[in-house]
Amino acid sequence: RGLEAPGAVELVGELEAAGARVRVVACDVAERAQVARLVEGIVAERPLTGVIHAAGIGDSALVDALTTQQLHDVLAPKADGAWWLHEVTRGMDLAAFVLFSSAGGLVLTAGQGNYAAANxxxxxxAQRRRAEGLPATSMAFGLWEVGAGLGQYLSDIDRARMATQGVPPLSYEAGLELFAxxxxxxxxxxxxxxxDTAALRSRTDEVPALLRGLAPAPRRAAAAVETPAGAGELERRLVGLTVGERLRAVLELVRGEVAGVLGHSSAEAVGP
Incomplete structure (x- = not known):
């Protein structure tokens, strides 16, 4: 989007105040010809010494509901854009080729099959470039709490869920330190x-395989099987109801439980 991107003008001002020379160019990184023209415009003035690919877009859906368009929209700026940058700069003497990946390719991937694949x-x-003797570092970041990028589309409920899953957002300062x-x-x-290992150990769902070594499951002594709390109350509620009424009652119970787990304030937030 060039200077039309939110915060672009302010960022240019900050960088120039720090002594940098800045040029902002709009470019569709999913189009090889545009990427080639962008790079050619840079090397015509001075050597290109580093590339940081930080493009990304989200369009969440469960795997069986993903459309071809959703796959294209998310893969294009990340996968296609990175590949074209790789191709057009392959013969240059770069000091760094940095790819902003995401922990969404490893954990926290519910509803993000297209985004996970792109990352x-x-x-x-990055592995391939290193094998070819080229510089490359792929950084699978967690969410940066900076109010921009994909993070601006997350609700407070989304952030709370990430925290309870053991992967809280990174502060601006922590993100920069980890980048360096x-x-x-x-x-x-x-x-x-x-x-957050304490949050990992407190999870009620299954801990992702890559994180289990950080939060081993506590050893539990064998216990006799007991009737779940509330089971008797549910049974009493269902007695005397018709089949249709029972289905509705159980549906409302499940919606309420799911809403509580996901951090919603009401069962109405969870569709049947």
């Missing part, structure tokens, strides 16, 4: 996230 592609591209640390490593892929 895993970036991780694989990632550049200093000699690894093609790093995962700069903040893991």
């Amino acid at each position: 895993v592609f970036l991780d694989a591209l 640390a990632g550049l200093r490593t000699d690894r093609p892929s790093v995962v700069p996230v903040h893991i």
Whole structure:
């Protein structure tokens, strides 16, 4: 979007005040010809020494509901854009080729099959570039709490759910510190996230496989099977109801439980 992007004008002002020369150019990174023209315009003036690919878009849906358009819209700026940058700069002497991946390719992927796939592609591209002797670092970041990018579309409920899952958002300062640390490593892929091990151990759902070593399940002594709390009350509620009334009563009970787990204030937020 060039200077039409939110905050672009202010960012240019800050960078120029710090002594940088800045040029903002609108470019569709999913189009190879546009990426090639962008790079050619840079190298015509001075050598290109570094690339940071930070494009991304979200369009969430469960896997069986994803459309071809949703896959294209999300994969294009990330996967296509990164690949074209890789191709058109392959012969240049770069000091850094940084790909902003996401922890969404590893954990927290509910409803983000297209986004997860796009980010895993970036991780694989970094591996491939390193194998070819080219610089590359893919950083699978957690959410940055900066009020911009994909984070601006998350609700307070989304943020609370991420925190209870053990992967809270990164502050601006923490994100920059981890970015610098990632550049200093000699690894093609790093995962700069903040893991709350206490929250991981408190999760009531299944902990993602990649995080289980950070929060081993506590050993529990064998116990006799007991009737779940509230089961008797539910049974009493259902006695005397018709089949249709029973279905409605159980549906409302399940919606209420799901709403509570997801952090919603009302069962109405969970569709039947």
